[in-house]
Amino acid sequence: MTYVGVGSNRRLLRQAVQEVQAYLTHYYSIVRFLFPGLPDDGGIIPDPPTSPSKSRHNSNTAEQGVVVVSCSSLLLPLLLPRLYPPLFTLYCLQEEQEEAQYWERILRLNKQPDQALLSFLGVQEKFWPVWMSILGEKKQIVSSSKDACFVSAVETLQQISTTFTPSDKLLVIQKTFEELTQEVKPMLDSDFLWCMDDLLPLFLYVVLRARIRNLGAEVSLIEDLMDPNVQYGEMGLMFTTLKACYIQIQHESTM
Incomplete structure (x- = not known):
């Protein structure tokens, strides 16, 4: 059995998904090593605080926003297009x-x-x-x-x-x-x-x-x-x- 070609089998789908998720976790750990400021998977990055003068000028603005960072949102758009054809074939078989x-x-x-x-x-x-x-x-x-x-x-x-x-x-x-x-x-x-x-x-x-x-x-x-x-x-x-x-x-x- 294989992921691609005539030997592809739907029984391999769970394993393929687990491999994709393992790749995401592994690559995200490398990215965090290169960029230590990134939070853990699913962590948040708050917006940078405004200066006191700007805060007084915009006293009626809403609270600071946050950005949620996850390995899937950051890396899946780069990884999945290469893996999509065989992975989607397995989903179709399933x-x-x-x-x-x-x-x-x-x-x-x-x-x-x-x-x-x-x-x-x-x-x-x-x-x-x-x-x-x-x-x-x-x-x-x-x-x-x-x-x-x-x-x-x-x-x-x-x-x-x-x-x-x-x-x-x-x-x-x-x-x-x-x-x-x-x-x-x-x-x-x-x-x-x-x-x-x-x-x-x-x-x-x-x-x-x-x-x-x-x-x-x-x-x-x-x-x-x-x-x-x-x-x-x-x-x-x-x-x-x-x-x-x-x-x-x-x-x-x-x-």
């Missing part, structure tokens, strides 16, 4: 059976026009787009329209397959949420705030229309290698929403 179920539902559900799919997913009608733009010209969305809703968010999420590192993939997910919010804003009040009951069906529609072939492998790679410092923040919540959509597509019996 998720092969689950992704077969997911892809079968993706193909079947994408046969439906937009309004039928939005209704099936339980998206409230207040979120349904009424107009679409084609070459700068506005056209009304009708019951037979397909792939006409939330196009910007769908195209943004599709870019997740073009990135290598978990941080870049998380940025794509974050940008997708931002695009989705921008597209529904004209239909809602200015003080509207998302709740998960509204957001999950909408994002599920975006995931379905994005047709990401190896979404299970993408989710698993992010989960294994993402910076622990972002797991419980906004990006972590967005990633959890994407993972929930994947699981729902894969296991929902009514789909």
